[in-house]
Amino acid sequence: MKFGLRHMRYFLAVAEELHFRRAADRLGIAQPALSRAIQHLEAExxxxxxxxxxxxxxxxxxxxxxxxxxxxxxxxxxxxVENTRQVHAGGIGTIRVGYTDFAIAGTLPSLLQTFRGKQPGITLQPHHDVTTLQLEKLAAGVLDIGFVTGPVSKPDYEQIEIQQDQLVCIVHENHRLANRQSVRLDELANEDFIHGPPREWEHFYAHLMPLCRSAGFIPRIVQEAFNSAGILGLVASGMGITILTESSLIAARRGLIPIPIETTAEPLSTLAIWNPQSLSGSVARFTEFLQARMAQA
Amino acid sequence: MKFGLRHMRYFLAVAEELHFRRAADRLGIAQPALSRAIQHLEAExxxxxxxxxxxxxxxxxxxxxxxxxxxxxxxxxxxxVENTRQVHAGGIGTIRVGYTDFAIAGTLPSLLQTFRGKQPGITLQPHHDVTTLQLEKLAAGVLDIGFVTGPVSKPDYEQIEIQQDQLVCIVHENHRLANRQSVRLDELANEDFIHGPPREWEHFYAHLMPLCRSAGFIPRIVQEAFNSAGILGLVASGMGITILTESSLIAARRGLIPIPIETTAEPLSTLAIWNPQSLSGSVARFTEFLQARMAQA
DNA sequence: TTCATTGATGCCTAAATATTATCAAAAAGA
DNA sequence: TCTTTTTGATAATATTTAGGCATCAATGAA
Structure with missing residues (x-):
């Protein structure tokens, strides 16, 4: 087949006009060129x-x-052609979004909902993963943007803070500290702690551990769970206490008491992070949306 | 849009290989040409x-x-492209077939059925019309082939005889001739006749009238009907007699008696007729089929 | 008949597309 | 670290394809 779309457009014009000269006028070419093109098409x-x-x-x-x-x-x-341009410009497409427990418990749901309202052509595909895994998937191109626990040092990526959480100590209602208004970290030195696996919760530990260390202790972790819900469940069962963010309590169980921690430390930050070299228009729209949204707050 | 199918084929090759040189090899062109073409497509x-x-x-x-x-x-x-070539070659398509009462009562059904078995891709679209109307529709390009009552003099058309019918006299069972083995035309001189409208049954009349005239009479037509079924119905009601072909009695009513006519005249012929300049491959297949079929008989 | 209309053809120019040779960047191997 | 290899891009040039203008041949209308 050696004919192209040009031949087909010419053919269409002739088929509609049933008249070579008129068709040629409509196409803006001379009549002999049209005759030739149709002959070529027929021969082909x-x-x-x-x-x-x-x-x-x-x-x-x-x-x-x-x-x-x-x-x-x-x-x-x-x-x-229209669709391709739309995808390029970001009007339609799919964004693979990673998120942590802390992100989804905080402002992320309302962010996603607002964005979906503004860009109904863009599908958001959520993936629940810990920070470390999200960063690997970003690098592998499996995720487009991650909502992770900061800080993250990745010079090639862009990031923006979307949330800050104060740490709170969470205890069972029968615990000796349950009716305290607040607590100092050093008071928790001898408690049994429940937390996530160190390798996967690496970024949260990187925030928490220095605080404990300057309070003079290293928390004794007696039990691990894979996510906040699991940790809170174990705390509710009375196995120990934990330290998490305020917002983690959104879906909390009865019988759990959050106690603010007296500290001057920076709150835990949750970041959006993405590769700015990505050629996805949809992702560009989303990150522009995030930046505008954060600037106004 | 200034790109063509060529660009799209090139694009497809690169998208599948994800490698310009291999894609170029597959396409049988040099790699720089491919790079250029994709650049052109992207720019467009x-x-x-x-x-x-x-x-x-x-x-x-x-x-x-x-x-x-x-x-x-x-x-x-x-x-x-495949379909277009098939239609051109006649493998698929539609043929608009005209037929008379005499044709459909005779061999036409089995012809059509056999053809459909041999060329399942070709749709036969039957149109019931008298000879005169079929010839007009052939000229107007509304029909592709007609099965008509001959003879027809149309030098630009091709024709082939598919059927010959002896005329029979058809009377009501109470008629005075009902138990005759045969009858001479001149014996019918004073009968009441039932027939089709002269203008529309022109070709049948052109066969019948000369026979009557040489038998010494002009039939007195007391009632008209539009088709054989109508004529036979009126004969069955006792309003008169008629002269039709043997095969017309296929769907005949009870109480009708066919009587052979003693004559040396040629039988009534039914012809297939078509325009050999038609560019329809399907019609060509059909007429070849007809010719082969008639040659072997 | 003469005239007007219509698609086809011959010839030339311009634009698109291809080829070969070569480059520049980056990963792999010594 | 310094080659070597791999890969896509670029430059210069040849070839093919498409378009324009002038004109023809056939056909129906005045």
Whole structure:
């Protein structure tokens, strides 16, 4: 097949006008060029598409068949071009979003909801993962943007803080500290702690451990759980206490008491992080949205 | 849009290979030509389709969207070309077939059935019309082939006889001739006749009238009906007699008696007639079929 | 008949597309 | 660290394709 879309557009014009000169006018070319192009097309197909006399032009049955196909094809081309440009510009597309327990317990749900309202053509595909895993998936191109626990040092990536959480100590209602208004970290030195696996909760530990260390102790972790819900469940069962963010209590169980911790330390920050070299228009729209939203707050 | 199917085929090759040189090899062109073509396509769309480094090539989200569309379009093109060629060659298509009462009562049904078995891709579209109307519709291009009452003098058309019918006299069972083995035409001189409208049954009359005239009478037509079934119905009601072909009695009513007519005249012939200049491959297949079929009989 | 209309053809120019040779960047191996 | 290899991009040039203008041949209308 050595014909192209040009031939098909020319054919369509002739099939609609049933008149070479008028079709040529409509196409903005000279009539002989059109005659030639149709001849070329017919030779290429090995099929006579028009029955011409000096007085009129009409489609052969094969020409009619080709016309039917041509209509669909030219429409599909326009449609595909339009869609491709939309995806490029970010009007439609899919964004693979990673999030941590802390992010999803905080402001992320309202962020996503607002964005979906503004960009209904963009599908958000959420992936629940700890920070470390999200960073690996970003690098592998499996995720487009991550909502992770900061700080993160990745010079090639852009990031923006979307949330700050004060740490709170969470105890069972029967615990000796349950009715305290606040607590100092050093008072927790001899408690049994429940937390996530150190390798996976690496970024949270990186925030918490220095605080404990300057309070003069290293927390004794007696039990591990894989996520906040699991940790809170174990705390509720009376196995120990934990330190998490305020917002983690959103879906908390009865019988758990949050106690603010007296500290001058920075709160725990949750960041959006993404690769600015990504060629996804949708992601660009999303990050622009995030930046505008954070600037105004 | 200034790109063509060529660009899309090239794009498809690169998208599948994710490697310019291999894709170029597959396409049978040099690698620089391919690089250029993809650049041209990207410029035309205003969209980056591939993310290239010196070490690997991958699709952008917009490129993925374009790939999806391209698949469908290139398939549709192949499909359309294939179908168009098939229609041209006559493998698929539609034939608009006209037929008279005499044709459909005779061998035509078995002809059509056999043809349909041999060419399942070809749709036969039957149109019931008298000879005169069929000839007009053939000229207007509304019919592709007619099965008409001969003889017909149309030098530009091809024709082939498919059937010969002896005329019979048909009377009501109470009629005075009802138990005759045969009858001479002149014995019918004073009968009341039932027939079709002269203008529309022109070709049948052209056969019958000369016979009557040489038998020494002009039939007195007391009632007209539009088709054989109507005529036979009126004969069955006792209003008169008629002269039709043997095969017309296929769907005859009870109480009707056919009586052979003693004559040396030629039987009534039914012809297939068509315009050999028609560019329809399907019609060509059908007429070849008819000719082969008639030659072997 | 003469005239007007219409698609096809010949010839030339311009634009698009291809080829070969070569470059520049980056990963792999010594 | 310094080659070597791999890979896509670029430059210069040839070839193919498309378009324009002038004109023809056929056909129906005045």
């Amino acid at each position: 197909l090995g099929v006579v598409l028009f029955e011409r006399s000096n007085r009129n032009v009409r489609l052969t049955p094969a020409g009619q068949e080709f016309l039917d196909g041509t209509h669909g094809i030219l429409n599909a081309v326009d449609h595909t | 769309l205003g969209v980056v389709l591939f993310e290239r480094s010196n070490r690997n090539v991958r699709l952008t989200p917009a490129g993925q969207e374009f790939l999806d569309g391209t698949h469908g379009i290139l398939n549709a093109v192949d499909h359309t």
